Amino acid sequence: MSDKQHTKESLSESLQQVISLLEKHKLVENLVHKQGVPSHDLAKQDLVELLVHRQNLSELQKKLDALHPADVAHILEALPLEDRLNLWELVKADRDGEILLEVADSVRQSLIADMDSQELLAAAEQLDADELADLAPDLPKDVLQDLMDSLDAHNRERLQSTLSYPEDAVGAHMDFDIVTIREDITLEVALRYLRRLGTLPELTDKLFVVDRNDILQGVLPLKRMVVSDLEANVVDVMAADSVKFHPQDIIDEAAQAFERYDLVTAPVVDANNKLVGRITVDAVMDFIRDESESDMLSMAGLRDEEDFFASVWKSVQNRWAWLAINLMTAILASRVIGLFEGSIEKIVALAALMPIVAGIGGNSGNQTTTMIVRGLALGQISAHNMQSLIKKEMGVALLNGLLWGSVLGLIAYALYSNYQLGLVMMSAMTLNLLLAAVMGVVIPLRMHKSGRDPAVGTSVLITAVTDSGGFFIFLGLATIFLI
């Protein structure tokens, strides 16, 4: 494999090449299909095309074989369903497993749906226990059962233990590619042992030092090993105070530790300090990326990562829940307006002005909430500083309310030559921004306290409060002072 194929430019180039080869492939397929005759009856010209077709196909296959599994995964993700499945059939069976691991969840489902049990079992058998655990949720139940039966006791136990941890625990993301040594040998002996092993697992940056009961004694970074005296004992060179995790630790906290201490791998130990696996920067980066994506998606009201080429019906399902909730909050806001229909009938300008008050409140509330959600995620917000946060946000809201409220009040006055309307506008704006500030702090903190993810749904709640609240405040004040 040349190094060119590792760079991003050539990844999009590869994608373009695959697409054009697929296009040619389809063209000829259509031709054969349209004629509706077996290939030996084809006219001479068609035979030529068929040969070209075969050539294209073998070129495509060669191209695919040369690509890194992650790159094949990327190309599969970028193709519409039909092309994707065509390409998937061209992938060599012995690469199915590693590629399935790399594709996005939604795309993986579309590929698995296209495979029979036999193919799935064959693909799965090339994988380690921790990789199988990643794949397991997407496999049909009977395939998973067959797979369990085909594993030896040791690997079955590993797979079951990995599957037993919740998605946000370190245990669900650890792997078992650990190389262990004893502390009472010299580095020279250790190096001889490594040379006998021949290769070390991906991302190995340290060896784990254990006693004969697999109790972790420390870690021996390779970069320390290669600069140390060969006569030295492992125990004198190893780091005894390394960062380590328990399988039930929250992966998000492990991710923060990886970032803070610049880790590549770290040991995972049970309550007795017995080494059970390791966690790698790779797993942690995947987690960070997934988490930030799912935050972004859920902020926009998408339940799940969506396959770009999923059917319309699947997309509707992914989005309907949020739209339904929004419909309900919108109806609530609409009923609040309904309370004041009498006032609107008398001063129709209220109808034109009220969405401004509601809208700015929603924006301001979402600004506050975003800050708070971030502070919670970073562990920078606690009971200790909640009060000062509310005070500060109310200060910001008051200033913004007076500033933008005055601007709006003047605009309302200019449009409708009614200074009282301007004053009502300014007051309503300020009050709604204060409401947004308080709710913007309180809602995410409450959700966090009750153990829920404050990134999910907070925005809907804030907008519901500031919409209904904004209409109520503005129309209520107008009814009191203008009618």
Add this chain to the structure above:
Amino acid sequence: MSDKQHTKESLSESLQQVISLLEKHKLVENLVHKQGVPSHDLAKQDLVELLVHRQNLSELQKKLDALHPADVAHILEALPLEDRLNLWELVKADRDGEILLEVADSVRQSLIADMDSQELLAAAEQLDADELADLAPDLPKDVLQDLMDSLDAHNRERLQSTLSYPEDAVGAHMDFDIVTIREDITLEVALRYLRRLGTLPELTDKLFVVDRNDILQGVLPLKRMVVSDLEANVVDVMAADSVKFHPQDIIDEAAQAFERYDLVTAPVVDANNKLVGRITVDAVMDFIRDESESDMLSMAGLRDEEDFFASVWKSVQNRWAWLAINLMTAILASRVIGLFEGSIEKIVALAALMPIVAGIGGNSGNQTTTMIVRGLALGQISAHNMQSLIKKEMGVALLNGLLWGSVLGLIAYALYSNYQLGLVMMSAMTLNLLLAAVMGVVIPLRMHKSGRDPAVGTSVLITAVTDSGGFFIFLGLATIFLI
């Protein structure tokens, strides 16, 4: 340092301990201050308190000295300004530099503002060229100049070159902690050389193999080095086809390559393949985290990462631009409503129903946009599949419009016993969702094409279109069919 201090539990514990020690510290400070007398005049009881105070202070200092710089940074970030600066004074001067590197930008500014030129220079002198480059944008101009003058030619050149790349280029994030060897030596000689070095830089997972002109020949992973025959030559063990980057490469693409190929470090080379530095997984993770945060912040209309304990005035400045833009779009929507005041006067129910049509359109448009922005970021969307995306999104919009439009139409009918109003409601809803779908695809793609970040501002634009559009469609249809 015990390993306990590396875990997250003890980080929040440390934070609590520091906070309570600071509280005690402040209590006694206040006491002394209130009395307004020099300490030798203090009553006996006060003297005791003063002694306790001194003891607290030394305890606090000991605690700080034992903490990892990243942990001190975390604690500084979580403290209100006054406490933060009190604590900052207690940090040993020789740790200032490494801690400044770890704190968030906004907090760093507050710390630097509290230091004089002398202190800043002393802190900066402990840092490498690549670390200085991180700090440089926050340093006062004269300090930066003094610093440049104090560097030797080699490091000054490195600092200048790092500063010369834009923030999103690999060159701005690379470091110079590279260990190079020649390809024509045996591993045994290479290991002897490493042992002479004594230590290797953080995150060293591979050596860079260069010729005498520093032209990169390949990389030698440590994990391959320790399992290979000592008699073998470097050239036979190294990987010649390693992933490498150029300083002007986009860091986001490097980040994707790091994730795809599970890299820890990678060489950075110039156009002649000459080794100029390296990029580490650490720098890449920082970038991913920053990027996802700034996406999240800009989606909510915050210009910048905000210090939780910044002044109200600073926060107002950070947020005002977005609020002003929203105000303008809200006024536009309000003027659209103003066009139809006559219709609203006749059927006041329109005022209560119109925000529903606008609101659902905004939500649906933002769902579409979020998908597209993500696809663009992952490189999965291109001209090749844009048409199929628009078609699909319009399908989703049509289905949702008919579904939720019917529900809403029925509700409108139930509330106002006017079946025509129900039909107008359903049609307006469907049309506004279709508008949202088209704009949700077109706006981010246009922004991407014109070279701007589609995550920034897209949401405002979509909401502006669906608000004004929704009001116009609904009130327009009502005016045509109901008035």
